[in-house]
Amino acid sequence: MLTFCMPVLGAAMLWASSSQPPLAVTHLGQPCGARQVLAGRVVVDRESGREVLVLTNMNETSGMELLFVDFENDTARVFRAPAGAGSWALNEVSGDRLVVGTYYDGVFMVFDLRAMSFVKVAAFPGESYIWNLARGKDGRIYGGTYAGGKLGALDLDTYAVEDCGAPVPPNLYLRQVSALPDGRILCSFGMEQPATRIYDPATKTFSTVPETVEGVSVGVTWHGCFLAGGSVFQGSNLERVTPPPFPVPEGGNWSVNTYVTTEHTLVLAQGNAVYEYLDGQEGLTRVCDMPLRGGNLYAIAKDGRILGVRGQDYFVLKPGDEQLHLKRIPGEPGARPTLFLKVDAEGRLWGGPHFGQTLFHMNPKTGETVNTGAVCDGGGEVYDVAFLDGKVYAAAYAGGDIVEYDPAQPWDQWDLKNPRPVTQLNKHGYIRPTGGILVGPGKKLYSGWMAQYGVYGGAVAITDPVTGETDVIENPLGEQAVAGLAVDDGVAYVGTCLSANGLPKKPNDAPGFGVIDLATKKVAYKQTFDSADAVDRLAYDATHRAVFMTVDGNVRVYSLEKKEVLPPPTALPPAVTSRSVVCRKDGTLVYGHEKQLIQLGFPNGLAAPEAAVLAELPAHIDTMALGGQGEMYVSCGADVYRIGD
Numbered sequence: 001m002l003t004f005c006m007p008v009l010g011a012a013m014l015w016a017s018s019s020q021p022p023l024a025v026t027h028l029g030q031p032c033g034a035r036q037v038l039a040g041r042v043v044v045d046r047e048s049g050r051e052v053l054v055l056t057n058m059n060e061t062s063g064m065e066l067l068f069v070d071f072e073n074d075t076a077r078v079f080r081a082p083a084g085a086g087s088w089a090l091n092e093v094s095g096d097r098l099v100v101g102t103y104y105d106g107v108f109m110v111f112d113l114r115a116m117s118f119v120k121v122a123a124f125p126g127e128s129y130i131w132n133l134a135r136g137k138d139g140r141i142y143g144g145t146y147a148g149g150k151l152g153a154l155d156l157d158t159y160a161v162e163d164c165g166a167p168v169p170p171n172l173y174l175r176q177v178s179a180l181p182d183g184r185i186l187c188s189f190g191m192e193q194p195a196t197r198i199y200d201p202a203t204k205t206f207s208t209v210p211e212t213v214e215g216v217s218v219g220v221t222w223h224g225c226f227l228a229g230g231s232v233f234q235g236s237n238l239e240r241v242t243p244p245p246f247p248v249p250e251g252g253n254w255s256v257n258t259y260v261t262t263e264h265t266l267v268l269a270q271g272n273a274v275y276e277y278l279d280g281q282e283g284l285t286r287v288c289d290m291p292l293r294g295g296n297l298y299a300i301a302k303d304g305r306i307l308g309v310r311g312q313d314y315f316v317l318k319p320g321d322e323q324l325h326l327k328r329i330p331g332e333p334g335a336r337p338t339l340f341l342k343v344d345a346e347g348r349l350w351g352g353p354h355f356g357q358t359l360f361h362m363n364p365k366t367g368e369t370v371n372t373g374a375v376c377d378g379g380g381e382v383y384d385v386a387f388l389d390g391k392v393y394a395a396a397y398a399g400g401d402i403v404e405y406d407p408a409q410p411w412d413q414w415d416l417k418n419p420r421p422v423t424q425l426n427k428h429g430y431i432r433p434t435g436g437i438l439v440g441p442g443k444k445l446y447s448g449w450m451a452q453y454g455v456y457g458g459a460v461a462i463t464d465p466v467t468g469e470t471d472v473i474e475n476p477l478g479e480q481a482v483a484g485l486a487v488d489d490g491v492a493y494v495g496t497c498l499s500a501n502g503l504p505k506k507p508n509d510a511p512g513f514g515v516i517d518l519a520t521k522k523v524a525y526k527q528t529f530d531s532a533d534a535v536d537r538l539a540y541d542a543t544h545r546a547v548f549m550t551v552d553g554n555v556r557v558y559s560l561e562k563k564e565v566l567p568p569p570t571a572l573p574p575a576v577t578s579r580s581v582v583c584r585k586d587g588t589l590v591y592g593h594e595k596q597l598i599q600l601g602f603p604n605g606l607a608a609p610e611a612a613v614l615a616e617l618p619a620h621i622d623t624m625a626l627g628g629q630g631e632m633y634v635s636c637g638a639d640v641y642r643i644g645d
Contacts, residue, residue, distance in 0.1 A: 023597075023615045023644045030335035030638040031349070031369040034356035037067075037309045037329070039090035040298030045070075046096060046114050053299060053307050053314065056100065058086030058355060059334045061638045064102060066111060069330065071307060071316055076330035083107045083121045086355070089143055091133040093156055101130030101143045108143065108154045108161060122159045124152045131175050137183020138201040144174030149189055151177065151199055167206040168195040173502060176218040178258070180226055182236055188217035191454040191502030213238050220258040222266055227256040246277055247284045260297050260306065267300060274317065276304055288321045293414065294377035295324065311357065311374030333371075335638035340436075340580065341625035344387045348407075349625065349633055349640065352382040357396060359385070361407060364633070364642055372411065375419045376401045384436035388443060393422070393465060395433035395447045400425030402437070402445060402463055423461075423468040425449055430459050430472075432481075432501060434536075435494070440487035441518065448482030448494065453502040458482040460492055460516065473521050477512045484538035486547055491524075492516040493547045493558070495535035511535045513549055513558060513565060527565045537576060543587030546606055550576045555589065557606045566607055573611040574598050578634075582626040590614065590632065592621025597634060597643060615643055 036058035045052050050072065057065040057078075064084035068077045084102025091099050097119075098111040106127035110120040124130065129146035136142050140153040142164075149171040151164040166174075168189045176188040185199040186209070196216065197206040209216075212233060219228030225241065226233040230253070232241040248254050249270040257267040257274075266277040273289040274297070287306055295310035297317075306317040312333075313326035338351030338360070349362045357374040359382060375382060378399035386393045392405045405419040412418050422445075425431065435448015435458075444462050451457035458481035460473040476482070477496045484495030494514045498506040513535050515525040529535060532552045539548045545560040553575040557566045578592030589600040597615040602608070619636035626632055632643040 022613065025615050025617060026642040028349075028362070028364055028633075028640045028642055029367055029369070031360050031362040031371075031640055032336050032338040032351055032353050032638060033333045033360070033371050034336060034353045034358040035312055035329055035333045036086060036353070036355040038086060038088045040296075040307070040309060041090055041092055041098070042299035042301055042307060043092055043098070043113060051301050054090065054098065055298070055309065055314075055329070056087035056090050057333075059336060060085040060104075060354065061336055062334045064100075065334070066098070066100070067329065067331075069314060071314070074327060074330055078331060079111070079116065079118070081109055082118050083109060087130075089130050089133045091135070091141065093135070093141060095156065097156075099133060099141050099154065099156075101133055103129040103146075106130055106145060108141070108152075108159075110159065120159045122154060122161045124150075124161050124163070127152070131173075132177060134177040134179040134185055135183075136179065136185055136199075136201040140201065142177050142185050142199070144177045144187060146174075147172045149174050151185070151187055153201070164199060164204065165206070167197050168193065170504065171195065172504065178219045178226075178228075179221050180238070181221045181224050181234065186213070186216070186219065186226075192504070194454075210238050212240050218258050220256065220261045222256075222261055222263060227261065227266075228258065230255045249273065249275055249284065249286075257297060260300050262300070265300050267297070267306065274306065276300065276306065276319075278304055285319050287317050287319050290321075290323065292324065294374065294379065313373070337622060337637050338635050338640070339381060339623070340384050341623050341633055341635055341640070342385050342387070343625045343627035343631070343633065344392070345390070345628060347627055347629075347631070350385055350392065351623075351635070351640075352385075352394075355379075355381045357381060359392070359394065359405070362640070364631075370407075372405075373413060375403045375405060375413065376421060383433040384447075386437045386439045386445060388439045388445075388465060391465075393437060393439075393445055394419070395437035397432040398426075400428070400431045400433070400449065402447065402461075402468075404465060421468075422465060423463055423470050425459070425461055425470070425472070426452065428459065428461075428470075428472050428474075429455065429457075430461070434458070434497070434499075435460070435482035435485040438485065438487060440492075441489055446485060446487050446492060448485040450481035450499070450501060451479075456480065456500045456503065456506050458496060460485065460494060462518070471521075473516065476516055476523055477514045477526060478509070480506065480509065480511060483511070483534050483536035484549060486538040486540040487518075488540060490518050492518055493538055493540065495538050495549050497534035497536060499534070505533060511551075513556075515558075515563075525563060537579075537581045537591075539581050539583040539589065541583045541587050541589075543585065544602060544606055546587075548581065548583060548589050550581070553577065555591075555600060555609070559606055569607060569609055573600055573609050578621045578623060580623045580625075582624055582632070584626065584630065590624065590626070592617075592624065592634065594620055595636075597621060597624075617641065 039056040053069040055067040064081040089101030096113040100109040127145040130143040171189040178186040260267040297308040380398035430449035432450040437447040440446040480496035483497035486493040510528040512528040547558040574593035581591040624634040
């Protein structure tokens with residue numbers, strides 16, 4: 001561990017300050033490690049002639065990776081990409097190449113399968129996501145984007161990128177593109193005003209879809225037919241074909257797996273059963289009939305084995321399999337930033353990555369670190385954890401999951417024993433725990449949520465950790481996401497924001513702070529903040545009987561004595577740029593301002609804060625945690641530090 005001190009910046013400050021020597025900063029390591037696989041294909045290794053599974057892996061610290069998994073020998077090679085944090089988009093194209101579409105920088109990348117290296121990065125200016133890929137009749141590769149909701153085309157000869165436009169504004173997403181049999185591109189836009197259009201590469205125009213495929217968002221071309229859901233279409237008018245020109249499972253209710261199906265291999269699903277129909281077969285082959293429990297099928301080998309990924313593991317399915325044989329993806333994942341930090345009663349430091357749905361815990365004294373598997377079946381990420389009676393309660397996106405994990409017991413997520421699902425808020429319409437989770441009155445779990453995609457709104461959920469019974473206080477301050485949450489006896493304090501899943505910031509509205517009487521579920525106090533976007537990062541202060549919050553990054557204070565949010569001080573302290581704040585037992589607020597760790601004290605009352613720089617970190621401070629003995633930790637990217645001796 002590396003310990004160092006850095007001097008306080010000498011620039012003049014406009015806020016009241018108190019001087020003190022900087023605290024020691026000790027580097028504890030990079031404890032957060034997990035993979036986030038979002039795309040996969042089977043390709044032939046040009047050197048050995050064997051098939052391998054190629055996976056895209058997210059790493060926002062060291063960059064996106066392509067993992068070439070030799071599933072026969074359970075080994076892998078890693079190729080780090082020159083751009084991108086991760087990728088949903090991966091297709092093999094002519095010329096022994098793979099094309100990758102990335103996020104958060106929105107570029108097309110080309111990987112040469114003979115040279116085994118990336119040979120081109122082609123940007124789509126102004127876009128941050130390229131979601132998936134489809135080949136048009138002009139030979140170009142098309143991808144849909146976020147946040148412009150555009151269609152882009154990559155020329156495989158020149159690597160030029162053409163912006164084909166956004167025909168249905170104000171949609172932010174062109175989430176799915178599908179190649180039709182005649183080489184036109186079916187485009188599915190969302191989320192504000194969902195619409196589907198067909199792009200013709202020959203005329204470079206968009207047109208409305210025939211009535212037969214209205215509502216179809218994604219499909220795949222197979223032997224001159226277009227397959228989507230449980231339907232088959234053909235011809236330029238996409239006329240429905242009945243019966244299907246291939247064998248289907250008895251009993252109906254089947255659907256095509258549009259990701260794994262190719263021109264020559266057909267994969268169907270019926271409930272938990274997976275079927276395949278390969279060229280030359282006489283009939284369907286049932287591969288398996290079992291729940292994949294969050295597993296995703298990514299590719300099919302020439303011999304009919306189907307490959308997929310579940311969390312940190314991959315699997316190979318062959319006809320007749322009765323259980324899922326999971327193997328950890330070979331090699332060690334790279335270090336990643338943690339989305340949050342928390343300290344439990346034993347002094348262990350907890351966190352989890354952006355996406356990956358995993359947790360880590362670390363002993364700060366010894367450096368011993370454990371990274372878990374996925375804590376629930378749904379994809380996404382853990383936003384926050386709370387601790388109660390030796391157990392960890394995690395709140396996770398995207399299924400609105402609350403999960404109980406006992407680190408003292410053996411890991412058994414597959415049998416839903418440990419971690420154990422407590423409840424899911426998606427059944428109430430809430431999926432992203434933007435307000436975090438904490439333990440409050442009655443030893444219940446209190447969590448704050450953002451509504452599902454395409455909907456403005458939020459909620460406070462009150463959950464019994466034993467039974468999972470949950471009371472939901474919906475839209476307590478209006479149709480806005482809950483961005484911050486604190487609790488006291490009989491009271492919940494709520495901050496809201498204008499952000500939403502899949503939608504632009506809510507127009508003509510203002511975020512607010514509110515006090516909710518938990519007995520009546522009614523709002524006892526509310527204040528809105530015009531021209532602001534978010535009221536978040538709430539922290540309850542028992543010393544001053546106050547609640548701290550940030551309004552677009554500026555600290556504001558609610559006084560329990562005066563029952564109002566106090567006016568901002570004349571000289572504003574440094575803005576909060578870290579994702580979290582912590583309140584010490586002495587009533588001082590600590591937060592990150594860029595690289596500085598700031599302490600805000602109130603020796604002259606809540607209306608006159610005094611700021612001091614506690615420490616200077618090597619990089620931007622992302623998040624922080626406070627232990628029961630006053631110990632403090634911060635994260636900067638993938639690095640975690642202890643503050644003080």
